[in-house]
Amino acid sequence: MKQTQLFTKTIKEAPKDEKSINAQLLIRAGFIDKLTAGVYSYLPLGLRVLKKIENIIREEMNNISCQEVFLPVLHPKEIWQKTERWQYPEMFKLKNRQGKEIGLGWTHEEVITPLVKKFVKSYKDLPVFVYQIQDKFRDELRAKSGLLRGREFIMKDLYSFHQSDTDLERYYTKVKKAYFRIFKRCGIGRQTFLTLASGGAFSGYSHEFQTITEFGEDEIYLCQKCKLGVNREIIQKEKYQCPKCKGKKLVIKKSIEVGNIFKLKDRFSKAFDFKFRDNKGMEKFVLMGCYGIGLGRLLGAVIEIHHDEKGIILPKELSPFDLHLLDLGRKKETEKLYQDLQKQGIKVLYDNREDKTAGTKFVEADLIGIPWRIVVSERTLAKGCIELKKRGRPKIEFVKIKHLPQFLNEKLKTLNAKQKCF
Amino acid sequence: MKQTQLFTKTIKEAPKDEKSINAQLLIRAGFIDKLTAGVYSYLPLGLRVLKKIENIIREEMNNISCQEVFLPVLHPKEIWQKTERWQYPEMFKLKNRQGKEIGLGWTHEEVITPLVKKFVKSYKDLPVFVYQIQDKFRDELRAKSGLLRGREFIMKDLYSFHQSDTDLERYYTKVKKAYFRIFKRCGIGRQTFLTLASGGAFSGYSHEFQTITEFGEDEIYLCQKCKLGVNREIIQKEKYQCPKCKGKKLVIKKSIEVGNIFKLKDRFSKAFDFKFRDNKGMEKFVLMGCYGIGLGRLLGAVIEIHHDEKGIILPKELSPFDLHLLDLGRKKETEKLYQDLQKQGIKVLYDNREDKTAGTKFVEADLIGIPWRIVVSERTLAKGCIELKKRGRPKIEFVKIKHLPQFLNEKLKTLNAKQKCF
Numbered sequence: 140m141k142q143t144q145l146f147t148k149t150i151k152e153a154p155k156d157e158k159s160i161n162a163q164l165l166i167r168a169g170f171i172d173k174l175t176a177g178v179y180s181y182l183p184l185g186l187r188v189l190k191k192i193e194n195i196i197r198e199e200m201n202n203i204s205c206q207e208v209f210l211p212v213l214h215p216k217e218i219w220q221k222t223e224r225w226q227y228p229e230m231f232k233l234k235n236r237q238g239k240e241i242g243l244g245w246t247h248e249e250v251i252t253p254l255v256k257k258f259v260k261s262y263k264d265l266p267v268f269v270y271q272i273q274d275k276f277r278d279e280l281r282a283k284s285g286l287l288r289g290r291e292f293i294m295k296d297l298y299s300f301h302q303s304d305t306d307l308e309r310y311y312t313k314v315k316k317a318y319f320r321i322f323k324r325c326g327i328g329r330q331t332f333l334t335l336a337s338g339g340a341f342s343g344y345s346h347e348f349q350t351i352t353e354f355g356e357d358e359i360y361l362c363q364k365c366k367l368g369v370n371r372e373i374i375q376k377e378k379y380q381c382p383k384c385k386g387k388k389l390v391i392k393k394s395i396e397v398g399n400i401f402k403l404k405d406r407f408s409k410a411f412d413f414k415f416r417d418n419k420g421m422e423k424f425v426l427m428g429c430y431g432i433g434l435g436r437l438l439g440a441v442i443e444i445h446h447d448e449k450g451i452i453l454p455k456e457l458s459p460f461d462l463h464l465l466d467l468g469r470k471k472e473t474e475k476l477y478q479d480l481q482k483q484g485i486k487v488l489y490d491n492r493e494d495k496t497a498g499t500k501f502v503e504a505d506l507i508g509i510p511w512r513i514v515v516s517e518r519t520l521a522k523g524c525i526e527l528k529k530r531g532r533p534k535i536e537f538v539k540i541k542h543l544p545q546f547l548n549e550k551l552k553t554l555n556a557k558q559k560c561f
Numbered sequence: 562m563k564q565t566q567l568f569t570k571t572i573k574e575a576p577k578d579e580k581s582i583n584a585q586l587l588i589r590a591g592f593i594d595k596l597t598a599g600v601y602s603y604l605p606l607g608l609r610v611l612k613k614i615e616n617i618i619r620e621e622m623n624n625i626s627c628q629e630v631f632l633p634v635l636h637p638k639e640i641w642q643k644t645e646r647w648q649y650p651e652m653f654k655l656k657n658r659q660g661k662e663i664g665l666g667w668t669h670e671e672v673i674t675p676l677v678k679k680f681v682k683s684y685k686d687l688p689v690f691v692y693q694i695q696d697k698f699r700d701e702l703r704a705k706s707g708l709l710r711g712r713e714f715i716m717k718d719l720y721s722f723h724q725s726d727t728d729l730e731r732y733y734t735k736v737k738k739a740y741f742r743i744f745k746r747c748g749i750g751r752q753t754f755l756t757l758a759s760g761g762a763f764s765g766y767s768h769e770f771q772t773i774t775e776f777g778e779d780e781i782y783l784c785q786k787c788k789l790g791v792n793r794e795i796i797q798k799e800k801y802q803c804p805k806c807k808g809k810k811l812v813i814k815k816s817i818e819v820g821n822i823f824k825l826k827d828r829f830s831k832a833f834d835f836k837f838r839d840n841k842g843m844e845k846f847v848l849m850g851c852y853g854i855g856l857g858r859l860l861g862a863v864i865e866i867h868h869d870e871k872g873i874i875l876p877k878e879l880s881p882f883d884l885h886l887l888d889l890g891r892k893k894e895t896e897k898l899y900q901d902l903q904k905q906g907i908k909v910l911y912d913n914r915e916d917k918t919a920g921t922k923f924v925e926a927d928l929i930g931i932p933w934r935i936v937v938s939e940r941t942l943a944k945g946c947i948e949l950k951k952r953g954r955p956k957i958e959f960v961k962i963k964h965l966p967q968f969l970n971e972k973l974k975t976l977n978a979k980q981k982c983f
Contacts, residue, residue, distance in 0.1 A: 146628060146689040148680050172676055174633050180676060181631040189631070206568060209603040209611070211596050212634070212696060213713050231663075233655035235700050235712070241653075254594055254602060258570050267568040274634060274696060278657050290657070291635050 140460070141477075142490045145169075147182045149503045160354055161439040162285025164451050168507045177282025177290035179435070184507065187459030189293070192434050193272055195324045195456060196295050199317045203310075205268040205297055210250045212274065216240040218249040222410045229277045243276035248407045248429060251298045256413040259425065262302045265415060266310065270297035272434070284356055286439030287395060297430040302417060307402060307426045314430050318348055318398050325437060326454025327444055331397060334359050334368030335382060338401060344373070348398035352443045355393035363388040395440045403427040445531075451508030452531040460488040461551050463509040467497045467516035476515060476525070476540070483544060485551065505530065511550065562882070563899075564912045567591075569604045571925045582776055583861035584707025586873050590929050599704025599712035601857070606929065609881030611715070614856050615694055617746045617878060618717050621739045625732075627690040627719055632672045634696060638662040640671040644832045651699040665698035670829045670851060673720045678835040681847065684724045687837060688732065692719035694856070706778055708861030709817060719852040724839060729824060729848045736852050740770055740820050747859060748876025749866055753819060756781050756790030757804060760823060766795070770820035774865045777815035785810040817862045825849040873930030874953040882910040883973050885931040889919045889938035898937060898947070898962070905966060907973060927952065933972065 147169035154173065157163050162179075165171045170185030181189055197207065219225040219242055231243040244250070255267055275294045282290050297314065301307040315333065322331045331350045338345035349359045349368050359368040360379075364386035373382065380387055405424040408414070414422045438457075445452045455461075462480065464487050466473035477489045488509060490500050497516075504512050514526040524537040527546070538546050569591035576595065579585050584601075587593045592607030603611055619629065641647035641664055653665040666672070677689055697716045704712050719736065723729040737755065744753040753772045760767035771781045771790050781790040782801075786808035795804065802809055827846040830836070836844045860879075867874045877883075884902065886909050888895035899911045910931060912922050919938070926934050936948040946959040949968070960968050 144626065144628070146677065146680055146686070146691065172679070174672060175635070175637045178633045178635050180633060180672065183628045183630060186629055186631050204566065206566070206605040207608055208605060209608050211600045211602060211713050213597070213600050213698070215597045228658070231655055231657070233653055233665075235653070236650070236702060243655075250596060250602065255568065257594070258568055264568070269568065276635070280658060291633050 140488055142488060142492055145183060145488075147184065149506050157285060159283070159285040159287065159439070159443075160446060161287065161442040164442055164446055164506070165285070165438075168451055170451075171286070177279060177288065179286065179289065179291075184459045185438075188438060188453070188457050189434060191457045191459070192325060192437060193293075193295075196272065196321055196432060196434070199321050199324075200270050200295070200297060203268070203313050203317050205270045208251075208269055208271050209273060210244070210247050210254075210271055212244050212276065214242045214244050214249060216242065218253070222249055222407060224249070229279065231276050231278045244273075245275050245277045246429075246431075247271070247296055248298065248403065248427075252407045252411045252413055252427070255298075255300055256411060256425075259300065259413075259415055261416045262418050265300060265302045265425070266306055267300040268297065268310070269299075270295060270430075284354075284439070286435040286442075287356060289435060292436065293434040295432045295434060299428040299430070301426045301428070302415060302423070304404075304426060307404075307428055311400060311402060311428055314400055314428070315346065318400070318430075318432070321432065322348060322350070322397065322437075324456050325441055326457065327397070327437075327441055330444055332359070332361060332366060332368040332394075334370060334394075335373050336370045336399070337372050343402075345399060345401045347396050349394035350397050350440045350444070351392045351394045352440065353393050354443045355395040357394045357396055359392055359394050360389040361392050362386050363390060368392075368394070395436065395443065397437050397440050398430075398432040400430045401428060403429055446508070447531060449502070450506030453508045453510060455510045455551075458509050460486045460509050461511065462487045462547075463504045463507065463512045464489045465497075465500045465504060465512065465514045466491055467500070467514060469515050469517060469520055472520060473515040476513075476543075479544075480547075483547070485547060511547075562910055564910060564914055567605060567910075569606065571928050579707060581705070581707040581709065581861070581865075582868060583709065583864040586864055586868055586928070587707070587860075590873055592873075593708070599701060599710065601708065601711065601713075606881045607860075610860060610875070610879050611856060613879045613881075614747060614859060615717075618694065618743055618854060618856070621743050621746075622692050622717070622719060625690070625735050625739050627692045630673075630691055630693050631695060632666070632669050632676075632693050634666050634698065636664045636666050636671060638664065640675070644671055644829060646671070651701065653698050653700045666695075667697050667699045668851075668853075669693070669718055670720065670825065670849075674829045674833045674835055674849070677720075677722055678833060678847075681722065681835075681837055683838045684840050687722060687724045687847065688728055689722040690719065690732070691721075692717060692852075706776075706861070708857040708864075709778060711857060714858065715856040717854045717856065721850040721852070723848045723850070724837060724845070726826075726848060729826075729850055733822060733824060733850055736822055736850070737768065740822070740852075740854070743854065744770060744772070744819065744859075746878050747863055748879065749819070749859075749863055752866055754781070754783060754788060754790040754816075756792060756816075757795050758792045758821070759794050765824075767821060767823045769818050771816035772819050772862045772866070773814045773816045774862065775815050776865045777817040779816045779818055781814055781816050782811040783814050784808050785812060790814075790816070817858065817865065819859050819862050820852075820854040822852045823850060825851055868930070869953060871924070872928030875930045875932060877932045877973075880931050882908045882931050884909045884933045884935055884969075885926045885929065886911045887919075887922045887926060887934065887936045888913055889922070889936060891937050891939060891942055894942060895937040898935075898965075901966075902969075905969070907969060933969075 150167045153163035172180045272295045299310050322328050327350050334347040334349040336345050336347045360374045361368050362381035365384040367383045404426050408425040413425050480487050512528045519526050527536045527538050572589045575585035594602045694717045721732050744750050749772050756769040756771040758767050758769045782796045783790050784803035787806040789805045830847040835847050902909050934950045941948050949958045949960050
């Protein structure tokens, strides 16, 4: 894409009311725009990143046999009364013109449980794994930290339905592994730790995936021996000892919750009287699990970790483009290179602007944070070369134009193979 | 995909409260589920069709240089007061915990206009074409006709920004053509007619795209000479004469509005004081157009047109799978064929269920409506063949298994080339 076609521009000064690094950088780089507190628009560059995250999640969910659906936002009051959650203060509520009360979905157990019940009668119909990627709404008292705590946000929520605890347990472990693959592919694998949390009254422990960064809103106790995270409530119960390895070296870290997984057991199947017949003909309640990832929050966490004083440094699987191509006054040659690269299937953002100085182009490329930058200029062409630089590293390489395809093939080889689900 | 992995099942009887054919068939086939009046869930088969439509639209929008964004659902009251549309009775309204009034978006001029204003200062920054594909909400007095008139629905909405009437006019024509390509690819090109409608006080005529079907909610006057549709209001003004060719042979047809395009001119740029500097340094208001397609409604229209007494007949570009493969008791051979077909990149729904009769499998395949059906049975294998049938046509062909790849390549060749935008 030519940068002259992009309607957004980078912004020099971060908006004063945005305290968090993720919102400051994403707004300055033209990835998102704030409509009102906790409510953001995704602009072309930001939407591309969001779609990359979406596709990674979709791939990993499909790999563990999940089926994708798309559930509504408008929920009738009745389904939330069945589970006694209508009073949840964070639920946005409204009335339609007939006076019917409606809540905006912030999670979907109340929709998916009676839906799956329609199709499941026997143990032969189980297990079932259903997920969606969809906008959710929460009336937060204080929306803050940019994409980390919004009133409107995109979630992947997966629900699983089982005939036994063993089967639930097995799948729960499978999801755990899929989640780590997702966070790794998004570039925060090294900073993200499985963390024990309270599962509420009905299922003992649950697990969170906490990404450690000094700008996090949460706090975990990280066991230095086995690398398990433990939240405050649990660690107090366990008397400041790791519940897994019994280690006592625990370090408090600020963190962001990027995912959570829950064993719901029969909490919702009971509320909706969702039973199945087992292989002996006995009626039993279906057992459930639920598993969430906030896509916007994940993007926020990625930015909190991957940036420097100049701007964003995008992990390669999330970048809106593979390469940022900068023309410094040799348009004819740069244009040809742009065409050639695209023919190879490489996605290029081409800074073809004629009214910007080299300095401005460098500064903006650093802010946007595409992993590879190529410069074509009088100076490089004199050597028959282009200049190649990886964002966040000081080294600049000069590569002969004729060697470029092979060179890039190696640097980018993992990029374009994946990412097609529909 | 193996049909045993699909959690949905077909349903014999249509729900009694669903009067429309689209909802009856889509629910019976397991494509959608009704949560409450005018609010539907998309199930795995239905979501696949929806994503096909989404990708067709995305492709055609990107082809006319549009940039995709994703705008919020929660809109602060203030932006709707600026355009004096806060009182619109179909807008769902609510208050957050701070008492702030919020409307749920049913269109996005109030969001996109001030957003694009942030980036456009001069004629050099114009034109801009921005679209999104997103959930919208309308408090309809009566939700009816299944997907044709919902309270929650998915829209593609495009907004264009121009420096002159000429430029707006040129792009408006371009979008018109793109819309016809979309409707053609969705299989309703032949039934869909450009229709003159009132554009409100500010822009004279607007255009609708009306799909003719006896189950439509709208009515148009179709000129038998030039094939222009005219809505009632306009035709009365024009004294029952075609405004284009002056022909007087007009036939009244029931129809569904699948798209509409509007010249907004300066209606919204004035409200948001959105000006640009032209090439002489003069300040002028930006001129705008807006262009909508309802994806669910489009799907509903497709079903109203493409069905028979047995069920859905999907146009090939919209089918969730290329082929429906039915095993009638020769699992080993069918399984091998399933694997081989998938290796060729053909998307197969494989009815591998062992507890269903041949009769049930045929009935369900007809209901789901995938364009091609392949049957493997004792009888076909005795001839070294499979049985191939196109949905909606009586002819059954027997094809030697070794000839199948070539045979399918010809039948399906246009299918898998397209459809990848991110």
